[in-house]
Amino acid sequence: MTLVDWLDRADRGLGAVLAGRQIPAARGAAAQACLGLLLRGLEAGACASESFHRRHVRGARARFLFRTEDRALASHLVLDGAELRAGVGDDGRPDDAEWDVVVVFRDASSISRLLLSGSPDVVLALVRRQLRVRGNLALLYKLGFMLFDLGGRLGLRPGGAP
Amino acid sequence: MSTDLLLDPVRLGRLEQIDLPPRIVRLRELHLRAVPEVCMERPRLLTRLARERSLLDRTRISVLEQARLYREVLESREPVVAHAAAWLEGTGEVSLRGEPLPLLAGSTTSRFKGVPLYPEFLALTLWPELEELPRRRSNPYRIRPAEVDELNHDIFPSWIRAHVAEVARARAGASLEDGLLGHVDLYLLSKLSCISHTIPDFGRVLRRGLLDLAEEARQRCRRARGADRRDLYSALEEALLGTVAWGHRLSAEARAMAEREPDAARRAGLRALAEAHQRAPAEPARTFREGLTAIWTCWNAVLLENANYGLSLGRLDQLLADLYRADLEAGRIDQEGALELVCDFWLKVGDHVPGVPGTGEAFFGATGSNQAVTLGGVDAEGRCAVNELSHLLLRATELMRLRDPNVNARYHPGVNPPAWLRRICRANLRTGATPAIHNDRAVVRAMTARGETLAQARDYGIVGCVEPTSAGRAYGHSAAILVNLVSVLDLALFRGTRRDGGQLLGVDTGDPGGFAGFGAFREALSAQIDWLAARTTALNDLLGAVHQDIHPTPILSSIFEGPMEQGLDLSRGGATINGSGVAVVGLADVVDSLSALQIHVYERRTVGFDALREALLRDFAGDAVLRAMLARSPRFGSDDPVARENATWLLGELDRAFGSRINYRGGRYRVGYWTMTTHVGWGSLAGALPSGRRAGAPFASGITPVSGAVPCLATSLGAMAGLPAEAITSGMAHNVKFTPSSRARSEADLAATVEAYFDDDDGRRNGGMEVQFTLLRPEAVADALAHPERHGDLLVRVSGYTAYLRDLSPAMRREILERTAFALASEGGEGFTLSLGEVQA
Amino acid sequence: MREVGSPLVAAIKRHSLEDGPGIRTVVFLKGCAFRCSFCQNPETRDPRAEIGFSPASCIGCGRCVQACPRDAASTTAPERIDRDRCDRCARCAGACPSGSLHVIGRTHEPEALVAALLRDRPFWRHSGGGVTFSGGECLLYPRYLERVLRLLVAEGVHVTIQTGGGFDYDRCAARVWPYVRLVQFDVKLADPRAHRKHCGTDNGRILANLRRILAEPGLEVQPRVPLVPGVTDAPGNLEAIVELLVDAGADRITLLPYNPLCVRAGDRVGLPRPLHPERFLTWEEEGAARERVRRALGARRIRTAAPEGPAKGDLHPRLTVLGSTDRSRQGA
Numbered sequence A: 001m002t003l004v005d006w007l008d009r010a011d012r013g014l015g016a017v018l019a020g021r022q023i024p025a026a027r028g029a030a031a032q033a034c035l036g037l038l039l040r041g042l043e044a045g046a047c048a049s050e051s052f053h054r055r056h057v058r059g060a061r062a063r064f065l066f067r068t069e070d071r072a073l074a075s076h077l078v079l080d081g082a083e084l085r086a087g088v089g090d091d092g093r094p095d096d097a098e099w100d101v102v103v104v105f106r107d108a109s110s111i112s113r114l115l116l117s118g119s120p121d122v123v124l125a126l127v128r129r130q131l132r133v134r135g136n137l138a139l140l141y142k143l144g145f146m147l148f149d150l151g152g153r154l155g156l157r158p159g160g161a162p
Numbered sequence B: 001m002s003t004d005l006l007l008d009p010v011r012l013g014r015l016e017q018i019d020l021p022p023r024i025v026r027l028r029e030l031h032l033r034a035v036p037e038v039c040m041e042r043p044r045l046l047t048r049l050a051r052e053r054s055l056l057d058r059t060r061i062s063v064l065e066q067a068r069l070y071r072e073v074l075e076s077r078e079p080v081v082a083h084a085a086a087w088l089e090g091t092g093e094v095s096l097r098g099e100p101l102p103l104l105a106g107s108t109t110s111r112f113k114g115v116p117l118y119p120e121f122l123a124l125t126l127w128p129e130l131e132e133l134p135r136r137r138s139n140p141y142r143i144r145p146a147e148v149d150e151l152n153h154d155i156f157p158s159w160i161r162a163h164v165a166e167v168a169r170a171r172a173g174a175s176l177e178d179g180l181l182g183h184v185d186l187y188l189l190s191k192l193s194c195i196s197h198t199i200p201d202f203g204r205v206l207r208r209g210l211l212d213l214a215e216e217a218r219q220r221c222r223r224a225r226g227a228d229r230r231d232l233y234s235a236l237e238e239a240l241l242g243t244v245a246w247g248h249r250l251s252a253e254a255r256a257m258a259e260r261e262p263d264a265a266r267r268a269g270l271r272a273l274a275e276a277h278q279r280a281p282a283e284p285a286r287t288f289r290e291g292l293t294a295i296w297t298c299w300n301a302v303l304l305e306n307a308n309y310g311l312s313l314g315r316l317d318q319l320l321a322d323l324y325r326a327d328l329e330a331g332r333i334d335q336e337g338a339l340e341l342v343c344d345f346w347l348k349v350g351d352h353v354p355g356v357p358g359t360g361e362a363f364f365g366a367t368g369s370n371q372a373v374t375l376g377g378v379d380a381e382g383r384c385a386v387n388e389l390s391h392l393l394l395r396a397t398e399l400m401r402l403r404d405p406n407v408n409a410r411y412h413p414g415v416n417p418p419a420w421l422r423r424i425c426r427a428n429l430r431t432g433a434t435p436a437i438h439n440d441r442a443v444v445r446a447m448t449a450r451g452e453t454l455a456q457a458r459d460y461g462i463v464g465c466v467e468p469t470s471a472g473r474a475y476g477h478s479a480a481i482l483v484n485l486v487s488v489l490d491l492a493l494f495r496g497t498r499r500d501g502g503q504l505l506g507v508d509t510g511d512p513g514g515f516a517g518f519g520a521f522r523e524a525l526s527a528q529i530d531w532l533a534a535r536t537t538a539l540n541d542l543l544g545a546v547h548q549d550i551h552p553t554p555i556l557s558s559i560f561e562g563p564m565e566q567g568l569d570l571s572r573g574g575a576t577i578n579g580s581g582v583a584v585v586g587l588a589d590v591v592d593s594l595s596a597l598q599i600h601v602y603e604r605r606t607v608g609f610d611a612l613r614e615a616l617l618r619d620f621a622g623d624a625v626l627r628a629m630l631a632r633s634p635r636f637g638s639d640d641p642v643a644r645e646n647a648t649w650l651l652g653e654l655d656r657a658f659g660s661r662i663n664y665r666g667g668r669y670r671v672g673y674w675t676m677t678t679h680v681g682w683g684s685l686a687g688a689l690p691s692g693r694r695a696g697a698p699f700a701s702g703i704t705p706v707s708g709a710v711p712c713l714a715t716s717l718g719a720m721a722g723l724p725a726e727a728i729t730s731g732m733a734h735n736v737k738f739t740p741s742s743r744a745r746s747e748a749d750l751a752a753t754v755e756a757y758f759d760d761d762d763g764r765r766n767g768g769m770e771v772q773f774t775l776l777r778p779e780a781v782a783d784a785l786a787h788p789e790r791h792g793d794l795l796v797r798v799s800g801y802t803a804y805l806r807d808l809s810p811a812m813r814r815e816i817l818e819r820t821a822f823a824l825a826s827e828g829g830e831g832f833t834l835s836l837g838e839v840q841a
Numbered sequence C: 001m002r003e004v005g006s007p008l009v010a011a012i013k014r015h016s017l018e019d020g021p022g023i024r025t026v027v028f029l030k031g032c033a034f035r036c037s038f039c040q041n042p043e044t045r046d047p048r049a050e051i052g053f054s055p056a057s058c059i060g061c062g063r064c065v066q067a068c069p070r071d072a073a074s075t076t077a078p079e080r081i082d083r084d085r086c087d088r089c090a091r092c093a094g095a096c097p098s099g100s101l102h103v104i105g106r107t108h109e110p111e112a113l114v115a116a117l118l119r120d121r122p123f124w125r126h127s128g129g130g131v132t133f134s135g136g137e138c139l140l141y142p143r144y145l146e147r148v149l150r151l152l153v154a155e156g157v158h159v160t161i162q163t164g165g166g167f168d169y170d171r172c173a174a175r176v177w178p179y180v181r182l183v184q185f186d187v188k189l190a191d192p193r194a195h196r197k198h199c200g201t202d203n204g205r206i207l208a209n210l211r212r213i214l215a216e217p218g219l220e221v222q223p224r225v226p227l228v229p230g231v232t233d234a235p236g237n238l239e240a241i242v243e244l245l246v247d248a249g250a251d252r253i254t255l256l257p258y259n260p261l262c263v264r265a266g267d268r269v270g271l272p273r274p275l276h277p278e279r280f281l282t283w284e285e286e287g288a289a290r291e292r293v294r295r296a297l298g299a300r301r302i303r304t305a306a307p308e309g310p311a312k313g314d315l316h317p318r319l320t321v322l323g324s325t326d327r328s329r330q331g332a
């Protein structure tokens, strides 16, 4: 339940950002690029907007790793209480235990299938084991809220920026 | 006692004439139009106090610490006598000044219709959609931007590591972690969202009052051995005094308002409120009003401790009968006055809605809190317990037509008068959806099979959807685990993996294509069921242990039979009767699939297993002939011996697999068959089945046969009446949809049909255990769908509970509309007869 | 008419609310002497088994075509079977995977039939119901009925017979009446020519049987007139029937609302559709017929009309006014 809840929410943000009209170039791009782009977007949002930073970054501590089952692809996102950092790769920490949350995609295609479909069906992705999640889900919920906010600020969803 | 005032048929007849007073009509309208608003009071207070007491990073919180915390919240909450404002659909915020005063003060939240948040449980799941809450399509909640910020900044972050799901995950270890959160297609674990699925012991509250109970706790504490016990007794005392304080604060507030009130009538109303709340629940209740006041005040306290998922009120017609009778005899109240109080109470009970994230809708669509009320049946000695109050509460229910409370009627064939069953049927015809009807004989048999004494079993009330629970003494958490039985069948079909392969999940039971016969397939399914039972009960026990450590429940324990006597918190097994419940979803689809496999794969060998498996994976594309053949296999709900045998076997297996296990509180697991809207949610995810069901179609609801499979009502009821009651120990929801006719006979026909279904046919069968009706006129539904705004209160029966049609997802609406409809009268009718006789002048 | 062996049972309808008192289980036997154009169950006319076709469940697989030795089945024909070529060998039904093609009419030994019927005992017990034999003309089979009824009555079951009146009176009086509690006797047309036109035969035997049965002591008889627009409500017919019934000593008359399902009822067995209206009568139209019956009764100086609506506390009043207030049927 809880997992589904989050993913459905979170990926409205994800899906909106990546499948959105604003970045058509992302369509068809490599899954890694998608994910990287998304996280870069967050990073940019956090740097560029004081209010975004205040709202989501300041005081928040969490370490997210996104990777494929075979670890061929990986990206990470770190909130260290003051800053948001995102990057490609596992930041030199291959052990899942070093991360608060690890989102594991079955393979590269399941990343792009999920992120690039117009309305990502996360429940199906879960059932089909296209991804699984380990770690503290509350942090994912928080990330979901950030993504949702980012989508709004980029004008990617109705309602727009708050 | 035929002289009992409450059994006077003339008085019962008079009840039928009573209508809603204008005051209630107005309050009901406000209630139906009100948009739920997120309430910040509880999360704010709780977070602040827990932080001050450094409870947030603790791995163990004692019951006494918990009780003190709650007491302080009860002493800090704003006492609400009457809400100042409400947010109405289409209008926005309106002032309620000048609106009718309620007859009960107090509220679950600070809002007129509030969404209470429980960050220690599942509130954090709302985090991603906080800003979207007011705009989301299904069940929007109002929330202010500043409240979003406060939750995002202050409240939610405090609970990231302190809420039950995370504490459990951190303890689970690698093998269980995945199971805790990752198998949503197989099962749902509801201890993530609290245990309120029970009935408090309001009998002791009304008889003794909380101060007397607190005194008992104090005495016992003095004599108790061991720090844990002393802690528990002190905690009970704290909890009881906290609840008393809440009542007194409501009373004081009402008195203060009375002093400021210029209008004499309102002033008198406020004084009466002040008086009732001063007395109840601190002292024993003396009047009907004090009785309701006491229950309502305790309800507020219990819901401070636990989120409301099916916290149930029990047998109100029994609890309050003596008080009502005394009032009548003393001339303090009349039927109109009592009905009005009950209507107020009904509205109060629905003053909050559970905070459900968007995707939760697929599984628990449009549900309220499912607060069950139970009416009628027999008393502990087996005598008829139906009285005027049973009728009065039923009358209030049909007049109010509300989603909450979820009213359930008990009928004991041969003991309760047939007029009671006819009255229940009339309420169903009038509301189209409520109350559900339970057969005392079958239910008591099922409960005693699980170890309840006869007296305990007879004193059952319904919890949540349909689960019979010995009232006030059984802590059963009947919704602890929800199981998708279809996915378990998949494990047997696909050697312990999901359909698309992937890692081994259940047990590798081998390739069904190589099985010698159907018996081997059953063994494979049995092994998967065992795996699932072991897995889910282990997870439930893990979550239960987390509850014991960080979420003891002193308030509920303080008004329950057992904790006081045994010196143990409910979470640790303090209740007189303990258990956990498993709700199994998809029974009919799996039984039908078994029968199809038996006949076509293993007996007649009309299709090889590999070919069947391929067809399932293709969702029968190009396999219309095969699918048509499979669909004509014996169906669950028919007289066919193959179907009956498979059903009996499967019910027995599930009962064995779960019922043989003891939970973390020392109680046994029980199995029930009700689905809320999970049969649509899970159905939408499931692939094609050997029964011929296509991928994505809803499963049959509750324990109901698959829609269309058994078009004959008598056949279906007869088969359902033959199910083994002793294997169905946690209730069942059997949905029967009728197209009603306006013919005068409908009520009698319906009653005779229920009576026949409940009949044990002179011991040849068990007799049906439960039935719930959907009585929809197709035109009414069509109109409601076309003009939802005109039909805000159109109730429909989902599975176990009722919901407003407008709140349901399109898929769920379709499921209800597509259920097999039986005619209560054929179009022709019986004809028009004129007498030719009696010709003499 | 000779009774040979066991008749075929076309269907058993369970939980019927309008075929006699209480909740009924209705057994439809095949075979009937009449050919009424407004027949509700035309598949029961022919005493032999026949092949039914329900297009809704047909998946168009063509198995029937392959199975048919006489080239009578075709997936392009909407009615699926060319009845002129078909010799009812039923091979197509055996091959049909969906049950779309099926055999109508099965024999049931009396013991087996009774065992199947007794499953419904709880419904009868609580509603004052029982078993109703219908058809077709069930009274074509007094010998079979006797064997079945004896078993049923031994179990205390209330038995109702529905008849169109085309039966051998003496045989039925000897074998059937002793077990029967209620006979619902359909009287459609008073005029013999009209009867020949709409029902295919003269009505002399029906009326003679009606007179005799109404005089039968201890047998409850309920004469029923199905309302068929342009047929049974033709000028004078209702009045003539009232006249006839009063004359014969009937104590009541029941008007059965017109049921337009008769128009398509024969589709399943390939019978042509009769030209009757495809809608229910309105409340007013039915009211007009009722009024005619009342007036005819008035002319006979009959004092009492039935009380309207069920008597209090009586689950199954004998005299009820059951009209078409049910709006849902208008849309059906």
Ligand code: SF4
Residues within 6 Å of the ligand: C051, C067, C068, C069, C070, C071, C072, C073, C081, C082, C085, C086, C087, C088, C089, C090, C091, C092, C093
């Ligand atoms: S019953 Fe025999 S002859 Fe008639 S259509 Fe079927 S297969 Fe052909």
Ligand code: SF4
Residues within 6 Å of the ligand: C057, C058, C059, C060, C061, C062, C063, C064, C065, C075, C080, C095, C096, C097, C098, C099, C100, C101
């Ligand atoms: S065999 Fe049956 S399903 Fe197939 S075409 Fe013929 S009637 Fe239709």
